[in-house]
Amino acid sequence: MSGEERRRARKAATGGRPTHGPITLEDVAREAGVSRTSASRVMLGQGKVTDETRRKVWAAAERLGYVTNVIARELASGGSSTVGLLLRDAANPAYGLLFTRLQKAAHEADLTLVTLTVSDDDRGRKQVSSLHRLMGMRVAGLVVATGGVTSEQLEPFRRRIPIIRSGRPETTAAIHAVSYDEEDAARRLATHVASHGHRDVAVLVTAEPVSYPEYVRGATMAAVLAEHGVRVRPVEVSGPLDGVEQVISWAARGEITAIMCPTDTRQLHVLRAAAAAGLDVPGDVSVSGCDGVLPGADLLGLTTYRIPVEEVAQRTIRNIIRLVGDSPPDGVLQERVPGTLVPGRTVGPPPRR
Amino acid sequence: MSGEERRRARKAATGGRPTHGPITLEDVAREAGVSRTSASRVMLGQGKVTDETRRKVWAAAERLGYVTNVIARELASGGSSTVGLLLRDAANPAYGLLFTRLQKAAHEADLTLVTLTVSDDDRGRKQVSSLHRLMGMRVAGLVVATGGVTSEQLEPFRRRIPIIRSGRPETTAAIHAVSYDEEDAARRLATHVASHGHRDVAVLVTAEPVSYPEYVRGATMAAVLAEHGVRVRPVEVSGPLDGVEQVISWAARGEITAIMCPTDTRQLHVLRAAAAAGLDVPGDVSVSGCDGVLPGADLLGLTTYRIPVEEVAQRTIRNIIRLVGDSPPDGVLQERVPGTLVPGRTVGPPPRR
DNA sequence: ATGAAAGCGCTAACAC
DNA sequence: GTGTTAGCGCTTTCAT
Numbered sequence: 001m002s003g004e005e006r007r008r009a010r011k012a013a014t015g016g017r018p019t020h021g022p023i024t025l026e027d028v029a030r031e032a033g034v035s036r037t038s039a040s041r042v043m044l045g046q047g048k049v050t051d052e053t054r055r056k057v058w059a060a061a062e063r064l065g066y067v068t069n070v071i072a073r074e075l076a077s078g079g080s081s082t083v084g085l086l087l088r089d090a091a092n093p094a095y096g097l098l099f100t101r102l103q104k105a106a107h108e109a110d111l112t113l114v115t116l117t118v119s120d121d122d123r124g125r126k127q128v129s130s131l132h133r134l135m136g137m138r139v140a141g142l143v144v145a146t147g148g149v150t151s152e153q154l155e156p157f158r159r160r161i162p163i164i165r166s167g168r169p170e171t172t173a174a175i176h177a178v179s180y181d182e183e184d185a186a187r188r189l190a191t192h193v194a195s196h197g198h199r200d201v202a203v204l205v206t207a208e209p210v211s212y213p214e215y216v217r218g219a220t221m222a223a224v225l226a227e228h229g230v231r232v233r234p235v236e237v238s239g240p241l242d243g244v245e246q247v248i249s250w251a252a253r254g255e256i257t258a259i260m261c262p263t264d265t266r267q268l269h270v271l272r273a274a275a276a277a278g279l280d281v282p283g284d285v286s287v288s289g290c291d292g293v294l295p296g297a298d299l300l301g302l303t304t305y306r307i308p309v310e311e312v313a314q315r316t317i318r319n320i321i322r323l324v325g326d327s328p329p330d331g332v333l334q335e336r337v338p339g340t341l342v343p344g345r346t347v348g349p350p351p352r353r
Numbered sequence: 354m355s356g357e358e359r360r361r362a363r364k365a366a367t368g369g370r371p372t373h374g375p376i377t378l379e380d381v382a383r384e385a386g387v388s389r390t391s392a393s394r395v396m397l398g399q400g401k402v403t404d405e406t407r408r409k410v411w412a413a414a415e416r417l418g419y420v421t422n423v424i425a426r427e428l429a430s431g432g433s434s435t436v437g438l439l440l441r442d443a444a445n446p447a448y449g450l451l452f453t454r455l456q457k458a459a460h461e462a463d464l465t466l467v468t469l470t471v472s473d474d475d476r477g478r479k480q481v482s483s484l485h486r487l488m489g490m491r492v493a494g495l496v497v498a499t500g501g502v503t504s505e506q507l508e509p510f511r512r513r514i515p516i517i518r519s520g521r522p523e524t525t526a527a528i529h530a531v532s533y534d535e536e537d538a539a540r541r542l543a544t545h546v547a548s549h550g551h552r553d554v555a556v557l558v559t560a561e562p563v564s565y566p567e568y569v570r571g572a573t574m575a576a577v578l579a580e581h582g583v584r585v586r587p588v589e590v591s592g593p594l595d596g597v598e599q600v601i602s603w604a605a606r607g608e609i610t611a612i613m614c615p616t617d618t619r620q621l622h623v624l625r626a627a628a629a630a631g632l633d634v635p636g637d638v639s640v641s642g643c644d645g646v647l648p649g650a651d652l653l654g655l656t657t658y659r660i661p662v663e664e665v666a667q668r669t670i671r672n673i674i675r676l677v678g679d680s681p682p683d684g685v686l687q688e689r690v691p692g693t694l695v696p697g698r699t700v701g702p703p704p705r706r
Numbered sequence: 707a708t709g710a711a712a713g714c715g716c717t718a719a720c721a722c
Numbered sequence: 723g724t725g726t727t728a729g730c731g732c733t734t735t736c737a738t
Contacts, residue, residue: 022491022715034725035725038725040718069715071428073489093648096446097444100442100444104442115468132420136423156418272651294648294649296650299628379732389732389733390734393734401707425730425731425732429734
């Protein structure tokens, strides 16, 4: 049975109008008494059409509740205008905010973002399957906001469509990236703590494979502290509560006077543990974090560094638009945006002995 | 020029292998020395194929870096297996968390969620365009987690695909919904405040069109307080800072002894203003909020109500899967999940005069 | 087990 | 301006 025959059958079976199955452009065209092409032109809003035709088609579409089949449209026209967004688990407030801002920026630029998320639990397989799915959707470009996808995994697609990494530095120099200036963050925070006179500081350093940005923060903090002549006690951590007990016990014994965390979330854990141990902050021990996106951070008096989420989001969108556009830039874009130090009540001078 | 001819031309021009344009199944089939059909069967992992054929096809696909064109696949097979998610601006921590949990639950159920977000700024038009886009993608089902799309706008699609609203109550009884039990939240919080002996309480009530759930919370709080014989001062608010100044000045003059907010975000604003006005919480005035999803809420001692985000997310996914499945439930699912009261340090007895 | 042929719903040249 | 025709890349009967 040919398509035409089937359509006729459907029509016949329901007394003059197809009911089941989605309404197609063909249905609209017939209802309006014009050809598919004309109907298509009207829906596309391009090409030459009489006002009369336009009106009839719109009316028919409205009457039938027609919705353009994006799938077919994109297949026929060869390629979508939407950009894919590969996102990390948005439970992390920093990623959640980045997600929001990316959407906002895209929206303002009249760009549609299709988001696929990948959980952390399956590093590798699933992440790649999401990547493949997005590629299979033939998106015009790709924004990658997760560390779960490595540069190598992106490599095969790099020359098919523009890819830009957002919110975290790219380790290879071949892929476009807009990221936070983690080193500036670490440097400013470390200098801030050192300038209060602390000489013995514990630093939570996230294991590199767990989170590269966090690793950079921790490692840089330790290095900068050392530059300032501070004795550093690094603690490698993976899980969210790792190392907390350790640094608190050091603080309780007076072996350190400050604790630096790579994220505010970890800072919160440390503050909780400090309170539980009867330690006053910053009377007995100073604490710092990083990210600065938590609502209420000011009320808690958190000492942190506000990452420039909005700026990174805007630049990401601006760049991906240029990249998918007709006059893409030459080299590889590697932008690094600094944020601002947020001094809080959690850092003070070390206790006198 | 026919498709075959074009392909040949492309091939010829590059010395035996097409370079530009995505690799198609046809390319893989040719490389493997089998028919498109066989290659398709292998990629689909269904139907009868020799191990030998399977091996050859996989090898060819790998070699060429083939990625299935989801667009074409879905067009040909008529329908995707993915579910669309229409999301509200995730800047709101409660929505951000819901988003995460929905993704997590979907992921665990091996369901792919395609997310489109809509900003608040354009109520109506854009929201609907996102809805249409998702419908145009011919998703198998739809999860709506934004109030920006009304029931009327969903109506035309209701019988085309299963639609379920998540995280907020549905106003009409025709659409499936899984939501927080806002009334339970308001009732428990109001009772909690009243039980501390407050007799004059200000309640921030969000305007209904701004946020229906917030409106229900506020209105119910006021009603329950009144049941307890409390004198209520309702303040209608829209923007995030609305009413804050007002209630603080009442508190400063001792006209009220407690302030109830419909969200924790508003609670934070009130706490800030109280601090700025030199008011002690809860010494001079008690404050409560709602949502309980803020990291660090415990450290701030926020009095709030934890909405059951995880539970709602899981139920949403479970239900949408049943609905798109072959044995969908009969009636309209309307589930309402209660959370838990979180007593904090921000609510105490009223000051003595 | 494998292949040939007929579309899925739409767009895009190319006539009329 | 409008219609006709030929596909987009894939799945899917239906033969073989």
